[in-house]
Amino acid sequence: MEYSEKVIDHYTNPRNVGKIEDASGVGEVGNPVCGDIMKMFIKVENNIIVDVKFKTFGCGAAIATSSISTEMIKGKTLEEALQLKNTDVVNKLGGLPPVKLHCSVLAEEAIHEAIADYYRKEGKLTEEEIREKCNLKEHHCDHCCE
């Protein structure tokens, strides 16, 4: 299996590893049975993601997608961050092997969950509105490697 140089760079020197103690929102996706869990912490000020950190249990691709997606949403508005697609993450990494594409889906989902958590804490939107806005879905493990 071949990883791009960018993927190798990101799993060797992952950016923004860690946690934010007073995070505005935290999102966690995946499960240990599947072999990958991603946890994203965001700090939001004036609708802008001013800081983001992650913790990931998983393979090289899981670490690299977490790392690069934190870079991609830092400094963005929440709406911009919600626009980030898993394919953008894959492109930015210079591609991923097909069996690893689900890692980029996890990264997208982790961001959406973190932003949803922020909205919940903010308390302005109903759960239904949050689910709609953040496009939340159940993660099904049996599909993630397809």
Added chain:
Amino acid sequence: MDIVYLDNSATTKTDEEVVKEMIPYMSKNYGNPSSIYKIGRENRKAVEDARDKVAKVLNCESGEIYFTSCGSESDNTAIKGIAYGYKNKGNHIITSKIEHPAVLETCKQLEKEGFEVTYISVDENGIVNLEELEKSIKPTTTLITIMFANNEIGTIQPIKEIGEIAKKHNVLFHTDAVQAVGNIRIDVKDMNIDSLSLSAHKFYGPKGVGALYVRKGVKFDKFLNGGHQERNKRAGTENVAGIVGLGKAIELAYMDLEKHNEKIKQLRDYYVEQVKERIPYIKINGDMEKRLPGNSNISFRFIEGEGLLLNLDLKGICASSGSACTSGSLDPSHVLLAIGLPHEIAHGSLRISIGKYNTKEEIDYVIDNLVEIVGRLREMSPLWEEFLEEENK
């Protein structure tokens, strides 16, 4: 360090002496062993000399050895060949849950073709349950196929006892000994083995050549149709250079077996002791006694194996893992699941297989890097964080 090769269960570095023996058969000695002229006859002799060497190691007749292209071909030939050779007697085969894919996938194929297969379980160390094995024998059972030693956790099966059970019930016994040959002394007569697979590149021989032992009198259908080679059981012009290499490699392996094993086992035990001492929250997988000398399989909790392998690779260290990401499927290793490991612990497994060229300096280098990499990956792992939070409560 340049490359620290600790994946000797995957393949081994071809011994220089073996390479030297092979070279003439890749250049000046090009005759077809089936031809009647001198350069053909000489190569026939080279093939037969190699056959004698294999037979001597296994304690069988040279006429019971068939050369193949690899261990997988040997397994396919033996299992399908015997299943079809005895299909008038019955259609039931017994194997274990921890076999190599060359055996498991062959059995699955036979199931599609109307055979019935029982997959017996193993205990937490990976040893097959002999009682379950004996109980699963039926009047229709024709073949038991159980591996000699496991490729992932190194567990060595009670082969002689399995052979006795098979003999008692008049069932044939095949063993995939790909990981065992070159590591363990084998006597097919004493162990009641009817059929056995081996592969040269696992014991410092070349890739692309294997052998199959089938006891005289055992019927088996041929796998490859064509010419009369290998006593009409395996068509195709012989891989003379490979066969010569296999012969030399098996001879060398058994010449110094105990000496090499002692050194390899010491290094393995040192590695395991150092890991236990310097890295907390690990699980050692497999039996510590009935085990291949160079094999270790350790799960590092809270981290995933592929991430570990990639980081080791950056340091020039070659090893292997049973994580899903390295198995090419969604599930971690079927062997680790069969010995009862939960998925998340199986995902964090690391197999180190030590060979005759490894040194203590290399093991020290690996340990130092492992301590650093495991620590770093745990720092990055949400599971580790949760675990620490629980601990501090």
